[in-house]
Amino acid sequence: MREFFKQFGDIKNLRIARGKKTGKSKHFGFIEFMSPEERTVEEHRKLVEGVLKRDKKRRHKIVAAGFDYVPPEIVGSIQRTPNKIKFDED
Numbered sequence: 001m002r003e004f005f006k007q008f009g010d011i012k013n014l015r016i017a018r019g020k021k022t023g024k025s026k027h028f029g030f031i032e033f034m035s036p037e038e039r040t041v042e043e044h045r046k047l048v049e050g051v052l053k054r055d056k057k058r059r060h061k062i063v064a065a066g067f068d069y070v071p072p073e074i075v076g077s078i079q080r081t082p083n084k085i086k087f088d089e090d
Contacts, residue, residue, distance in 0.1 A: 001029065008042045010034040 002014055016029040055071075062069055 005031055008033065 001016065002011060005011060005014070010033065011031060012034045013032040014029065017026040018024060019026060059071060062071065
């Protein structure tokens with residue numbers, strides 16, 4: 001588990017919850033990072049990557065449907081989620 005989560009930053013403390021009687025994992029745990037900034041930077045990077053992927057798919061669908069519409073750019077500001085465009089199924 002430590003190996004997986006170290007990609008988000010240096011780990012200060014890692015504790016896996018275990019049952020008192022059996023000693024088996026309860027399938028959850030607690031992680032404390034050395035620096036909270038490391039964790040949040042990685043979370044933001046993943047969030048931005050996801051937004052850019054969705055934007056690229058959205059633009060492709062608009063072009064493929066033949067609409068004469070250019071969606072607003074999302075770089076530099078947060079845009080509200082656009083309404084879904086219903087496509088005719090021909």
